Amino acid sequence: MACRISELVIEAADPDRLAAFWSEVLGYVELGREDDGSIEIGPPDVGFGGPQPILILSPNSEPRAGKVRLHIDVNATDRDQDAELERLLALGARPADVGQTGTESWHVLADPEGNEFCLLHTRLKSL
Missing domain, CATH: 3.10.180.10 (2,3-Dihydroxybiphenyl 1,2-Dioxygenase, domain 1)
Structure with a gap:
């Protein structure tokens, strides 16, 4: 048995802005929001566990x-x-x-x- 990539986490100063950008780029939709401000986006009608990984835009204010x-x-x-x-x-x-x-x-x-x-x-x- 092998693993597969199910999600990618991108730390973001502005998760809303990056979620909107990557949703447009990939044709994704918002799947959910967490209490910590993270936003999950993924393919419409599939979500987590589908053939494409979801993206999690996680808040982080530290400079890269x-x-x-x-x-x-x-x-x-x-x-x-x-x-x-x-x-x-x-x-x-x-x-x-x-x-x-x-x-x-x-x-x-x-x-x-x-x-x-x-x-x-x-x-x-x-x-």
Whole structure:
């Protein structure tokens, strides 16, 4: 038996803002809120335990020190990479420089709180 990723936790200065951003990026909905201010988002009509991990946006007011050692990669499901890049930028993502050469097939972006993520080239089928 093996494990699988069921949820990812992202510490956020403003969990509401990041929950709204990532919900739009991934087509997720709010699944719940905890007393500590954490917000859970995930696929509609599936929630926890489905084929995709849920995200938990957990409040943390401490400044981030250094580069995040784990990042999220996303792929478009219903448009090409250029169109998806435009959509993500309109949602509040911004280009990020992590030392890439400019010849990569992916785009490095940052969410509204500066967490880096990559938009990959290959279009995937939606689940």
